Amino acid sequence: MSPGRPRPRRPDEQLVEALIPTPLPVASPELAPLPTLPAPAARTSDGVLFDVARPDAAGRVTARALLRALGWTPDLTLHADVVTGAILITPAAEGAHTVGTREELPLPAAARHLCGIATGEPVLLAALPRQNRIVVHPSHTIAAVLADLHARILAEPS
Template sequence: MTSSKRNLPTIAEQMIAALIPAALPRPRPEPAPLPTLPASSSPWQESLPALDIARLDRSGRVSARSLLDALGWRPGHRLRIDVNHSTVLIRAEADGRHSIGARGDLALPVAVRQMCAINTGDMVVLAAEPAHDLLILHPAATVARLLADLHTHLTADRHDR
């Protein structure tokens, strides 16, 4: 009895295969033409900063390789780090006291982190200004406050209509 049960699926499969016609050969369709895309950089985009986000590690470092590449800064590049209104300004300076680490990271001094209220694990927003050879680091809390102000104005304008 077990042998007849084993044969049933095989017979059923053969019957279904007999009902499905063989595929006919077809010529491959011509590929659709690709649309022409606009130029990747327009004049207004060149004046905008390149942006990235990073998280402060346990050693007080942030990794921003793509922005450092945009600025042309390599490991060992000397820097000057200043704080202005809870924002960190990092400039290339030949006799700067700080430098880019061997792995392409930026070590933020403890005093800078304390003045800007940046703690281990905090997110920061980085903006590279290649035309000015400048990297600006914003604490995420500062960016959130700026966006909250903007959103308040946007929603107020909407309610006034």
């Protein structure tokens, strides 16, 4: 038998209660007060919702979360226009395009061409619920904006 290991009990052995100590009462720990968190920073996005997608060969992008947030359902007619290098999409009774049955957003070929959006390249979708619109930004626009921002950040003294 190795030291430190209890000896196996024989079948005729019994525990004697007098030798088993009664557990001591344990007090519940006092709960520490939770720290006060700072107030959340003011949001500057004004309720703008974002998503990233890649247009397929037909120029459609899947945007389920944004479409649902705006309440845009399949077969809703849409108007698409190019504004300042981005595609602005709005619901329109006389629209030439519709939300797809799989909740896809159509990006018309002419608009994609004018904005320099290629098949498979990522685009940033910005839903503006208050205006009931979606703005589609090409990746090269986002890259240029971020490059400018990064240049300003790196130029600032620490």
